[in-house]
Amino acid sequence: MSQTIATPPTVRLDSDVIGKPISRPEGAAKVSGAAKYAAEYNVPNLWYGYIVDSPIAKGKILKIDVDAVLALPGVKQVFTHENVPSFAWFDRSYKDDVAPGGSPFRPLHEPEIMFSQQPVALVVAETFELARYAASILRIDYEVDENFNTDLEKARAAGKGFDAPKGKTGFLPPPKPKGDAEGAFKAAPHQVTGEYTHHAQHHNPMEMFATTVEWLGDGKKMNIYDKTQGAPNVQQYLRKIFSLSKEEARVVSKFTGGAFGAGLRPQHQVFMAVMAALELEHSVRVSMTRQQMFSMGHRPHTIQDIKLASDEQGYLQSLQHTAFAETSQFEDETETVVNWSGILYKCDNSKFGYELAKIDVDTPADMRAPGAATGSFAIECAVDELSYKAGVDPLEFRLLNYTYSDPTENKPFSSKRLIDCYHEGAKRFGWEQRNPEPRSMREGNMLVGWGMGTGCWDASMQKAAAKASLSADGKLTVHSATNDQGAGTYVIMTQIAAQTLGLPLDQVTFVLGDTNLPEAPLQGGSWTAASVGSAVQATCQEVGKKLLKLAQKMDNSPLDGVAFEDVQFADGHMRANEDITKSVAITEVLATSGEAAVEAESSAQPNPINMLKYSMHSHNAAFVEVKVDEDLGTIHVTRVVNAVAAGRILNPKTARSQVLGGTVWGISMALMEEAYLDNNLGRYMNHNYAEYHVPVNADIHKIDVIFVEEEDDHVNPLGVKGVGEIGMLGVAAAIANAVYHATGKRVRDLPLTIDKLL
Template sequence: MTRYIGAPTSRVDGFAKVTGAAKYAAEFDAPGLAYGGVATSTIAKGRILRIDCEAALRVAGVIEVFTHENRPPLPDDDEAYKDATSPEGAPFRPLFDDRIMFDRQPIALVVAETSEIARFAASLIVVDYESEPHRTDMFRDLAAAIPLKAPSDSSQDAQFTPPKTRGRPDEALAAATTRHAGDYFVPIEHHNPMELFASTVVYEGDGRLTVYDKTQGVQNVQQYLCKVFEMRPEDLRVVSPFVGGAFGSGLRPQFQVMLAVLAARALRRSVRVALTRQQMYVLGYRPAMRQSVELGANADGTLAAIAHDALTITSTYEDFYRQETAWSGLLYKCANAKYAHRLARLDLPTPCDMRAPSAPTALFALESAMDELAVALEIDPLELRLRCYSDRDQNNDRPFSSKALRECYRQGAEAFGWEKRNREPRSMRDDGELIGWGMATGMWEALQMPIAVRIALGANGHAEVACATSDIGTGTYTIMAQVAADMLGSPLDSVSVKLGDSSLPQSPVEGGSWIAASVANGIATTAGAIRAELLRLAKRMPDSPFATAADSEVALVDGKLVTTGEPSHSALIADIMRHSGVDRVEQEKATEPRDDAARAHNTHSAIFVEVRVDEQLGVIRVTRVVSAIAAGRILNAKTAKSQISGSVVWGIGMALHEETLIDHRFGRIMNANIAEYHVPVNADIRDIDVIFVEEAHDANPLGIKGVGEIGVVGVAAAIANAVYNATGKRVRDLPITLDKLRL
C-alpha cells in the first residue's frame, strides 16, 4: 500500500491554481453585480464637519453613496463588532460616526455599476475636517507608554504579558564577569500578500447572503457579520476556497466585508468591494518595537542574568500586544531574569498578527545580543548557545514535550560548514566582497486546536473530506488529502477535499501553525469512526471474518477492511456496503487537543547564513542559508520545505528590505505601495537548504507540530550577525541598509 504521509507530494490544487480555475474572493460573479469604491480620510485625527457627496452622485452609473450620515442602522455596542481574534478595547466600526482615528480611515462607500466608476466617484467626495493633534511617533512621549503587568495566575493574559521575575537579576547582572547591553529596533512592517482584500456578496432572492471573502477563517467572519447585522447563521454563508496569501492579515474580518454586506442589504443586490493596495495599509501590520536586552555571563560562558524590556505600539482604541520578552526563558538556562513590556498608544490602525507574531522580532533582539555576548567572551556563537541550552521551559517550570534543538545545531552547522568560520570580522574576502557567516536560533509554538471533520466514503472508493478550515497557500488541501488517503486506505486521487466554507464542520481560524496538527488529527479521529462503522456492518455479513474483531484490530487497506493480525481476513469495502444496502458511510467527529499543559510544546530551528557585502558600495547579498528545523512529524516533505523556504525569504526581507515609513507631520504612511515598500525579489534569493531533523512528538496521535511560521524566526538575527562578521559593523536597527553600514 502506498503511504502518503511524509511523502513529497505535489499540491492537489496546483493544477487549478496554475490554469486559473481556482477562484478568489474578487472573481466570483453574480447577476446584476454592483461595485463598491472606498473613500478614505486625509487627516490622522479629528472629526468630519461636512461630507459632500453631490459630485459623486452625479456621475453616471453611481447607484448610492454610503456615509456615517445615511448608512443603515448599526449596533451601538462594541461587543457586536468583536470577533474571535479581537484584542482588548473597542473594535473599529467603519462609517459609524464622524470620528477620525487614523489616516486613510474609510469614510464613504460609493456603489456603482462598474469598479472604475465607483473608484472615480469616490475621489470626488469633498470633506471638511476639524483636525486634532495626532501622535504617530512612538518615541515622542515615552512617559505615556502603558506598562503590562506580569500575570498573577494562569489567566488568559499570561499568554502575552511578561513572565514573572526569576531570581535576583539586578544583583546577578552587577556580579557578572561579562556584560552586554543593547537597544534593538524593528520598524512597522506590512504583510503585502499578492491577493488584495476583497469581498463579493451575492444577494439571494429571499434575503439570504453568500459572502465570498478573503479570510483565514470563514466561520469567524460569519459570526462577526451575523452579530453586526443581526442575521441568523443559516441566512449568511461565507466562502473562501482559495486565499492568495494573508500571513495573519486575514485573521480578523476586515472592513471591506462589512461594507459590502451593508451595501448589499441596503440595495438588495449583489455587491463587490475590493480594496486598493494603498488601502490595505490600514488593515493591520507588525507593530514597531524597541527592545532593550541586557545579558550577564559567568566566566564559563553560561548566563548569569537576562533583562529584556520591550516597547511596542498599538492604536488608541484597542490594546494589541504579543509576547516579546519570554522567549529567552524557553531557549537559554538562566536562574536570574526580569522582563518588562510597555505599549505606546498611537493614532494609527490597530496592529495585527504577522507571520510568527513576536518571535522574529523578539529573537532578532535576543539572538543579536547573544552574538554580541559571544564576541565579548571570545567564544564561538554556537558554542555559547550550547553552554546556555535549556532543557526546561523556565517561565513555567515545565519540561518540553520534545526539543531536538541540539540536533538542529549539529546538522545545520555540519551542512553549512560552520567549523571553517573565522570569527574575526572582515577576515573573509572574495573578489572585492567581504564574506560573513552568522547564525541564530529559532523557536515557535506547537499548538493544536479543537476542530471537526466530516468524511463520506462511497462504495466506489471515493472519499470526501470536509472541514471549514482555510488554505491560505500553505498546502492544507494537500495534507488533508494525504492524511485521509492513508487513514482510509485509498489512493490519493480518490480523495476530494472541501474547505473554506462556513457551512462545513467547525474549524478555528488558520493561524499560529496549528491547522496541520489540528485538521490532520481530526481526520484521523473521523477516519477511525468510519472504520468502526464499516466493522459494525462487516460483522453482519455471513461467516464474517470480523465477528470477534475489535476496532483496534482492523485497518482500511487498498479498498478493504482487514484484520491487522491476519491480513487474509479481509473484505472489500464495496462488498460490505452492498451487503448492508448502503452506498456510502458518513461520519462527523470533533477532536479536542490532549490535555498536556504540564509540558511546553514548541518547534525549534537553527539558522546559518552567509552574506557577501560589497566593500565599496555596502550592498548586502544573502548568498547561502541553511535552516535546520525540528517540527515533529512532517506531513509533506515538499510543501513543508516550500513553507520554510518562503519563510526564509520573509526573514531576508525583514533583515534587509522591509520598512513602513510614516511622515509624522501628517500621520501618513509614505510608502503604501509595493514600489516603495521594498520586499525581496528573485534576484535577492540564492541558495536555501532546508533540513528536517527527526523528532518524536507524542502530544498528539500523529506527532505533528506544524511548520508554517518557524522558518522565519531567527533569520533576521542570523543575517545581522553575519553582516557583523563580514564588516565589523553591528546594526541593531532594521532593515540593514547600506547607509547604516558606512563602510
C-alpha cells in the same frame, strides 16, 4: 456531533501516503485560473463599491457633499457615517475571535478620524470604473487635530507606556522574574547592553482584500465570498453586527492568496460589502487597492532593550529583556515578544517586561510569527554579541546555555530536538570552517560573514470538526470549514484521510472554506495541521468503525470478532493486524451491506492533561552566509541552511515550501521591509509595492531546508507541530550576526540598509 479528546491514534498510519512529497490537488486550478478568489466570482448584475480613505491622521469630518456624486448616472449610493443603515447594529464590547482588548474600530460609524487612511465613505456604482471616479470627486471637509502623535519613540520619552493587559487571545504575560538579575549582571565579567528596533511592517500578500456578496433575493440570504483566514469567524462577526442567521450569511473562502495574519480578523471591506448589499438588496463587490492594504493592521513598531551577562566560560548569569510596542488609541494590541528568551536559554537570574503605548495609528495586527519574529531578532543578536565578548563560538555559546525544560513554566518539553538542529545545520553549512575574527573572510571586494540564529514557536492545537462520507464506489469526501491561504491544507488533509482509511489519493476529496461545513478554527498560529488534521483523522476513524461493523455482518466474515484497534486499513482493504490474510475490500463491504454511503462527523480538541504537563514548541536553527560590498555596503544573502524540528512532517514538499517562504521573509525583514511613517503627517509614505520593498528572485539564492526527525506523542494525535511560522525565526538575527562577522559593525535597527553600514 461526537467529540473526541486528543489521544494517540488507534488506526496504524504507515508511511505509504503520509510523509510523502505529494503535489497539491488544487495546483492545476490555481495555475490555470480555475480557482476562484474573493474578487473573481462571476455574480450576475454585480455592483461595485469603492472605499474612500481619510487623508488626515486625527480630527473630525465636518461636511460631506455627495450631490455631485449621486448626480452621476449609474451611481447607486454613497455610504458615510451620516447614513449608516439602522440595521447595522454595533456594540463596542463585541469582539471577533482574535480581537485585542479595547473597543474595535467601527467603520463609517462616527465623524471622528483616529488614523490616516481610515475608511470614511463607500461609493457604490454599476461599474468599478464609475465607482472609482465617483470616489475621486467626493468632497469631504475635515477639521484637523494637530495634536496627534504617531511617533513611538516620542511616546516612550514622554513616559506613556503601560503594562499590556491580558485581553488578547494567545497573549502570554512576561515570565515572572527569577533570582537577582541586576545584581548578577553587575557582577558578571562579560556584559552586553543593547537596544534593538524595527519599525512598522505590512503584510502585503499578493491577493488584496475583497468581498463579493451574492444577493440571493430570498429574504436576506447572501453568499459572501470573502478573503479571510477563517470563514466561521467572519460569519460570527457579520451575524452579530447585522442580526443575521447562519442561513442568511453563508461565508465562502475556498482559496486565499496569502494573508500571513492580516486575514485573521474580519477587515472593513467585508462589513462595507454586506452593509451595501443589505441596504440596496443587490449583489455588491468591494475590493481594496494596494495602497488601502496599508490601512488594516501591521507588525507593530517595537523597541527592545536587552541586558545579558555571562561568566568567563560563557554561561549566562543574567538575562533581562523588555519590549515597548505601539498600539492604537482604541485597542490594546499585544504580542508575546520577550517570553521566547526565557524559553530558549537557561539562566537563574532573569527579568522580563512588556509595555504598550497608544499612538494615533490603526491597530497593529498579527503578522507571521507575531511577537516571536520581533523577540527572536533581539535576543539572538544579543546572544551573538555576548558570545564575542566571552570569546566563545556563537554555536558553542548556545550549546552551553541549552535548556532541556522550559524555564518560564518549569515544565518538560513534550519534545525538543533543537540540539540536533544545531548539529545537523552546522554540519550542512560547514560552520567548523568559520574564522571567528570579524572581517577575516573575503572574496575579492566582498566581505564574507557567517552568522546564526535560533527560534521557537508554540505547537498549538485548537478544537476542530470534520465530516466524511464514503460512497459505495469507494470514493471518500471529507469536509471542514477550515481555510487554505497557500500552506497546503488541501493536500495534507487528503493524505491524512487517505492513510487513515487506506484509500488511494485519487479516491479522496477534501472540501474546505464554507460555513455550511463543520466548524474549524482560523488558519493561523501554525495549528491547522494539528487541529483540523486530528479532526479529519478522528472522523475517518469513525467511518472505519462503521465499516468494520458492516464487515462483521457479512457471511463468514474474515474479521468476525476482531476489535477495531486490531484492524489496519491499506490498499482499499481492511485487514486483521495479527493475520493480514484475514482481509476484505472496502467496496465489497459496502456492496454487500447495500448502504449507499457510510458517513460520520467528529471533532478533536487538545488533551488538557498534556497541556498542563508539557511545554510544546517547534524549534529551528538558521545558518546564514552574507557577502557585503566593502565599498558600497550592499548586502547579499548568498546561502542559508535552516534546520527545523517540528514533529512529524506530513508532506515534506509543502512543509519545505513553508520553511522556504519563512526564510525569504526573514531575509526581507532583515534587509528590506520598513513602512516609512511621516510623523508630521501621521501617514505611511511608501504604501505601495514600488517603495515598500520585498525580495524578488534576484535577491534569493541558495536555501537549504533540513527537517530533523522528531517524535512527539503528547502534542496531538498526529504528532505534528506546524511549520508556517518557525521557518522565519532566527533568520533576521542570523543575517545581522553575519553582517557583523563580515564587517565588524553591529546594526541593531532593522532593516540593515546601506546607510547604517557606511
